[in-house]
Amino acid sequence: MIDAIINYEFLQNAFFSGLLIGIIAPLLGVFIVVRRMSLIADALSHVTLAGIAGSLYLSQTFTVLALINPIYLGIVASVSGSILIERLRTLYKHYEELAIPIIMSGGIGLSAIFISLASGFNTDIMSYLFGSVSAVSRQDLWVVIAITIVVFLFLYTFFKEMFVLSFDEEFAKASGLPAKTIHLLFMVVVALVIAASMRIVGILLVSSLITLPVAASMRIAKGFKQTILFSILFGEAAVILGLVSAFYLNLAPGGTIVVTSILILLIVILGKKAAMKMKAERV
């Protein structure tokens, strides 16, 4: 595999993008999970699909647009979706989760229209749905690098504010932090990460890389920083094992990465149970 990575540019693209996503998706995922927003990630990924499908349709109709990477329209759709969700959440104060099905079905609906306009599924759209080892371009890698930088800048600047906001929103507001602004920025960054991740794991499975490593980490970590650390470790392990097996077995990486994440989660849950049992027996 290492030989192949050195020799083939497409593998470099996929592998390096995967490594970066394996860091940023679980990193933001910790904040998403503790704020009970896991489903928002799912809704946004479906909106991203609408952007991608729209872009693919447009490039079919207007050949000039074929040069434009669909990921850009995906990013635009995802970021607009995140802002729309926020608007809806303030509109339906007592039914905040209502924003999720509205945006999610909107995203899938639009995607369905664009896909049928572009006369059905083709391999392109399949690679966006379930990820791909071979379809990641150098341009995609640059986009992922740029988004990784944005994520690090955001958390470098607002880490302590994000912690307070996630732990206790009322306290954050009462102590005079600009909670609304930071939250909106956070949503935009989440949208960017979703758009970045979909090239590797695919739109339908983006939320897995955001939530599964965090779910495993929370079982064993002590404290917040450790939760982040373990989440990234599990995320990276899933991406590396998933990409390698996808490459050798010729499978969609979205599938192998998710299955690996679930295996990690199971090992952690069962391992912790066994450890607790042994501890109890010793006492």
Add this chain to the structure above:
Amino acid sequence: MSEPIIEMKNVSFQYEYTQVLNNISFKVNEGDFLAILGPNGSGKSTLLKILLGLLKPQSGEIKLFGQPNETFRQREWIGYVSQKSNAFNSGFPATVEEVVKSGLTKKVGMFKRIPKDALLQVQDALKAVGMERFSKKNIGELSGGQQQRVFIARALIAKPKILVMDEPTVGIDHENVQSFYDMLYSLNKEQNITIILVTHDVDTVSNRISHVACLNQTIHFHGYKQEFDEISQEQLDKWQGHAVRKIH
């Protein structure tokens, strides 16, 4: 007589069509330990939110440390301890130390990191609430009363002049309420922190408190604790809107 550090004048507030607070006026002096009592729906939480600048009243005037509430910027002078039960998710993966340290966020300021020596301040704040042995525990592993103390430490670390608490005794076992009040009393006396707490539970009001205000849309009584102990049953009924027995 010291200057009032909180002053409300004719404050009224309504949510859409419901009048919640009607013409509230009161003052809090530095060093007071005030309990605002009121039955459910009497507007206690709304009053606190107005005080914290989270809600704007339709009319009236509020002054904090002599400055109008709208332009008051030293929010870190007011330490807020939210009502435990609804504010936080008990499975949150954070240690006591991380939670207390986060109380410095506003004070340290945007775009700056919390300094390394903050851990000493964390220990001091935990000591003040008698929780120094728990700093490495996850917050979810503690009992309700212990969590409440940690939240007070989180407010204390920013060295506030006023501590504002929403229903602080909810989630604390009855036998521990007295020691909880003892701890607040020592903060009030030794560190000279003004304390304002709201509670619906008349029974838990301790002798450690210096002042009592009875709220039900409007202030029915505001005075020393001793005076409150002497008010008649009829007055109490009138305030609460229904018959409640006073227990001594």
